[in-house]
Amino acid sequence: MKLRDLAYYRTGGRCQALYEPKNIEDLSRIVQALHATRQRYFVLGGGTNSLVLDEDWPGAVIVFRRMKKIEVRGTSLYVEAGADNTAVSQAALEAKLEGVAWMNRLPGQIGGTVRMNARCYGGEISQVTREVHTVLPDGSIRVYTAADGIFRGYKDTLFMDNGAIVAAAVLQLEEGVRGSIETRMKFYEQDRMNKGQFHYPTCGCVFKNDYSVGVPSGMLLDKAGAHKLSRPEVALNPQHANFVYNKGASSRDILELTLAMRDLVYQEYGVWLEYEMEILGELPADLKARVQDKKPARFQESKLEPLRALFQKKQNPGGG
Template sequence: MANNLMQEFPDIQILKDEPLSKYTNTKTGGPADWLAFPKDVAEVQKLVQFADANAMPLTVIGNASNLIVRDGGIEGLTMILTQMNGIQVEGNRVIAQAGASYIETTKAARDHSLTGLEFAAGIPGSVGGAIFMNAGAYGGETKNVASEVTAMLPDGTIKHYDNEELDFGYRHSAVQDNHGIVLEAVFDLKPGDQAEITALMDDLNARRAAKQPLELPSCGSVFKRPEGYFAGKLIHDAGLQGYTSGGAQVSTKHAGFIVNVDHGTATDYLNVIHHVQATVKEKFGVSLETEVRIIGRETE
């Protein structure tokens, strides 16, 4: 295994022991051994094939808005695709690279009077993360608009998926099962009225700002919706709003969110998550599963 990835790939921006708290929405998380910012598919492929050949763990993160990176950081190579952020509009199709912001993608659709992506106007992830998670809000889901996805498999080969092959489900897509890296997505939209599209996006964003603690760092809804219940209501009814461990706190504005109120760490977040899960289980017999992805090394 190369001791120095920067020497191996002088043309690719790579940082060593880079704190991921600089990139995560919660402002927590330990360092990546190596953090690379590839500029194009060829660079992604070089890194993927290198990791494969050297049995080096490889992790891809998007905008880290649905992610808790443990304080031990991430072993091996981590990639962030923010430099691959192109968005093109061709007829009724919006074609976005994986590192593009999902919010910017909704704006591109609006600017071309295309309707269908309004639901995502306030989802603060990348296009890659939205495909991976089948992000959704206000009755809309990524699965209803994503018609094609190009991904790279762990051996560096390219795979094209159509909508059916993506096997979208609640916060699930086939990319998760194949350990693929999303490179690009096509959204098939319909011609619409720009004023109506804008009004809907503004309305959804206002509703979001009224309900969600957007003024504080968080990772969105922490728990999946348990069948027959709402996670936020269970947490509220259990009297857990305001529960704090270190600097992480169950939001007093939206019980489904955990906010970083005072230099919290990933360990603080995990302590709050475990306390919420144990309390809700004890009071209501319901197991809360995390929607947020928890990755990285345990701290010793």
């Protein structure tokens, strides 16, 4: 099986071994064996925030297609890593629980959502996560709580550094009114559809927002004219310049386009965009240095200030 059949972005070559654990204990045994043999691996999950490279991967891949359990426990949910975000929000709706309506139609699985501290529509997974059940790189099982400092900020968690695999999470929610929850879920779904987020495979936002800039990356890309970089096989979403459509592209095609997008914003505004998209696999030598390049911020304030004002106006359309 090619990984493109599993990845949301529809790219990826073959891997040496594919593992589908049934539960956290099974995942622990798999990781212990990989650790003992020093075999390289990566966790694909839903692949919604990732670009899997088309080159064959000489290692293992772990996917959570068999770990999708969702249990209602009073006002909390116990959710395995492979549960889709939409399924989590739907389960909470059925139980009349408030706190995860914003996850409706958010592509991906809860394991990745927790690992990257996802947020949208004013919600953030750190706000409701009470426990995170993980498997460490040596295969041992550890349960973290929010008090362990696992959530460090926007798209920043301990798990992104220590190699722990999120196997399950306990989400602490609140009693709510079904009608109110359902209305917001429908709004979020319609908003995503209106923005064309499901027209073609994407990885969501390619670049992180740098809050020190005061302008979201999508606006920077749009105002810098990044849409002109689109090609027939790989193109920017016309309504959201930080979303890149795969219309029949290779992973190299997508990477080349995103590198050009980053360079364009740096030339225009002096802002160096950092990837939010995870690149999984082994980068070809000629691309590795370019992807890992880092340039100092050189904010072009005269150009950024009007964009900040425009962004604030959009955030507060009724403001005086």
